[in-house]
Amino acid sequence: MRYVDGLDTARKYSVIGLGTWQFGSREWGYGDAYASGESAAIVRRARELGITVFDTAELYGFGRSERILGEALASSGGTDDVVVATKILPVLPLAPVVQQRGIASAQRLGVRRIDLYQVHQPNPLVKDPTTMRGMRALHDVGLVDDVGVSNYSLERWQGAERAYGSRVLSNQVQFSLVHQDPLDGLVSWAQETGHVVLAWSPLAQGLLTGRYDASHRPSNALRQTAVWLPENLDAAKPLLDLLREVATGHDATPAQIALAWVVTHAGVVAIPGASSVAQVESNAAAAEIRLAEDEHAALTAAARAYRPRTGVPALPSLVRDKLPI
Structure with a gap:
């Protein structure tokens, strides 16, 4: 495993983490045995x-994910050598609410201190100064070590940091070969300033595993979006073919190459989920893959050439896709 270099934190951050949305969340359909x-x-x-x-997050399974993760960490060695990261559901993130929810998350996780406490989404009505007052109070009493945000623009991230009065360590954003927006500002700023970008959905909900095409699409309801329309899967074929080609040269899988591309960027931690022990082993192995410069450049170019039809232009196709044949 590799770790983020030059990061001034109490505990080291592995470049591959583990996202636990699936823990306790019924919508993934994994069941109670999982x-x-x-x-x-x-x-x-x-x-x-x-x-x-x-x-994890307060939202995932409405607290079940935090409980399951806390129990799993406790039974496998405790939390002294790991980064326990969770997020507040920002429905009304006023300072007193932030403090209350932070205490509740710590109790569910079974920890005395949350290593990274994040604002799950920017709130359009509640401004960051009041939210960050709550975060500051949690930090000052020792319940929270580092503070982060999620799905923030660079400008709002910087504003949250000013409101907090010291470093807001991380921003968790969607970042993958098919969601490259963070490259235009967020990632470079994090690299220059000692911050971290946490990449959620680094495999684009499975698209970058190479397992799917227009004739074989996922059935999970969470994946019924425009990206999975047959024409968009056809548009992704050149990128997926290149992933397979690069993977062959490294004796790896397309998913591992997609993860390796994400964590090639300094200051980035990928947090894929895992449905099995085999999958977490595969994810972890991606940290050791070193892409050549020409491979990285070719993947980036293929990804930028991928233009799926989304938003309003995709609505007619989505409607047709849902209609019975």
């Missing part, structure tokens, strides 16, 4: 492989 058994095995194996970043 929550009670496989999730603990995944966490245990992740630790053995050197993964230190474990990310």
